[in-house]
Amino acid sequence: MVSRPETIPSRLFMTSSEPTKEEILERLVALEKENEELREENKRLRAKLRWYEGPHTPPSKDQSDQEESSSSDGDEDDEQPRTDGGTPGRKSGHDPEWRDAPDPDQEIEVTCDCCPDCGEAFDESAGVSPRLVEELPDPQPPEVTQYNRHHYECHSCGAETVASHPDCPDEGQFGVNVIAQAALSRYDHRLPYRKIADRFEQLHGLEFTGASAWHATERVARAGRCEYEQIRRQIQQADVVHVDETGIKRDGEQAWIWTFTTEEHTLYVARESRGSDVPAEVLGEDFAGTVVCDGWTAYPAFSSNLQRCWAHILREAEDAAEKQTEGEPIYRALKQLYVALQTRLESDLTVRERAELQRVARRELESLIERSVPDGPVATLLGKIEGGLDHWLTFIGEPAVSPTNNAAENALREPVVLRKIIGTLRNDRGMFVHETLLSLLATCRQQGRNPYDEFKRIARNNEMISRAQTVPAVASSG
Structure with a gap:
């Protein structure tokens, strides 16, 4: 018996005689009807999916889907079946x-005197099989030091010194x-203050409370405020800054956390x-x-010197194409334009060539805007393209500018995760600590520095600086 493809209805093979023209037409009509039903079902499912992933879904949400689709584009014969449950790992080749x-740090000779099977004594070793084992030492109990701070009085001016x-x-x-580890436990390891206290007690036998963990974390934030302001000044002098914002709660009320990101610095501002x-x-008005x-x-x-994010507009164009058939050619043209620009910019263009490319690309966008479409998502999309017409193509003339705002969106991931854990900030002091420590941590990672060493350095330096100046206790709420 000859097997037939499963995708073809079995009823097409029920008769051995040649089908008549009417039967063929009838079957084509049935297939077309079935195809239309599948289209409608696909449309319903994609509409349902939009409830969960809208046009403003960041690229990271679609990463797994993109990786899956890209992996399926190759020759299926070259792909070996996965046996590890789909977990990531080293790719073939x-x-x-x-x-x-x-x-x-030390070497221990592991020897054996006799055979464990028969008890025969061994004369000498036949060889050595070294094995390196890395282990952490047992947590040390806290060291308690009493500092006897002497007081002095100047006989000349009468000033008192400690x-x-x-x-x-x-x-x-x-x-x-202690305070550096408390701050890292909160903002790098995302532990609640109660769990931070438990960790110190379990590992070190240090009597610590949730309130102590909060005050220790605040001390690091206050100590690091000077470096926070240095990060702000560095960003103010940058040629390109990625900016984004997301919601956060302050005592249950709506607030916002902003991120300002460059290649080497990230600043968070809660307002x-x-x-x-x-x-x-x-950034400063100038x-x-x-x-x-x-x-x-x-x-x-x-500012008028902007680069609008192409990742956003492409997602919105794709969403509009799903909702209105008039949007399909617009989305396709917009995506083709973006890919063509990226390909063209891979070569070393002169300033004149970049200017000409920018003019050509602008005319392409203007031709999209001039299309006549009915009211709906596509009309809204074209309105957005027209409203940002002066800002879509900045990256062509300025090589240092990225066409997407992925850097700022990536920088917001950490605050978003913390938002899910802590729920709300209580007051201005909480906002102050939040924005300061997030900024210090993100900048440390960008510059390849160890956050624990940096937090210790900041806290130690601040003890000397604070004797000469007063550090603000809270930040302005904007």
Whole structure:
């Protein structure tokens, strides 16, 4: 018996005689009807999916789907079936990556006197099989140091002086190691303050409470505020800054956390405003660089030197094409234009060639805008393209500018995860700590520095600086 493809209805093979013209037409009509039903079902399912993944879904949400589709584009005969449950790993043909073997701190000779099977005594070793084992030492109990700070009085001017020590804090009873670990446990390991207290007690036998963990974390934030302001000044001088914002709660009320990101610095700002006053405050009203952003109205109200995010507009175009058939050629043309521009910019273009490419691309966008479409998602899409017409093609003339705002969206991932864990910030002090420590951590990672070492350094340096100046306790809420 000859097997037939499963995709073809079996009823087409029920008769051995040649089908008549009428039968063929009848079957074609039936297939067309079935095809139309499948189209409608596909449309319903995609509409349902849009409830969960709208046009503003960041690229990271679609990453797994993109990887799956890209992996299925190759020759199926070359693909070996996965046997590891689909977990990521080294791809076929790639060289393995090995950890560098550490130098041992000690060597222990592991010997055996006799055969475990028959009891015969061994004369000498026939060889050695070394094995490196990395282990953490048992957690050490806290060291308690009493600093006897001597007081002095100047006989000449009458001034009173209290002797200081770099490891003796001016406030609290915990040293820099404790407060640095508390801050990292909260903002790098995302532990609740109660769990931070439990961790110190379990590992070190240190009597610690949730309130102590909060005050230790606040101390690091206050100590790091000077470096926070240095990050702000570095970003103010940058040529290109990626900016984005997302919601956060302050005592249950709506607030916003903004991110300002460059290649080496990231600054977070928690404010109750989502308006143009925030970038004006952070970057300065005379900021001369380029702002890479989405279509939120605060950005053109702040600056005219913008690069609108192509990832956003392409997702919105795809969504509009799903909702209206008139949007399909527009989405296709927009995507083709973006791919063509990216391909063209891979070559080393002169300033004149970039200017000409920019003019050609603008005419392409203008031709899209001129299309006549009925009211609906496609008309809204064209309105957005027209509203940002001066800002879609900045990246062509400025090589340092990215056409997408993925850098800022990636920077917002950490605050979004923390938002799901902590729920709400209680007050201005909480907003101050939140924005400060997030900024220090993100910048440390960008620059390849160890956050724990940096937090200890910041806390230790602050003890000396704080004796000469007062550090603000809370931040302005904007």
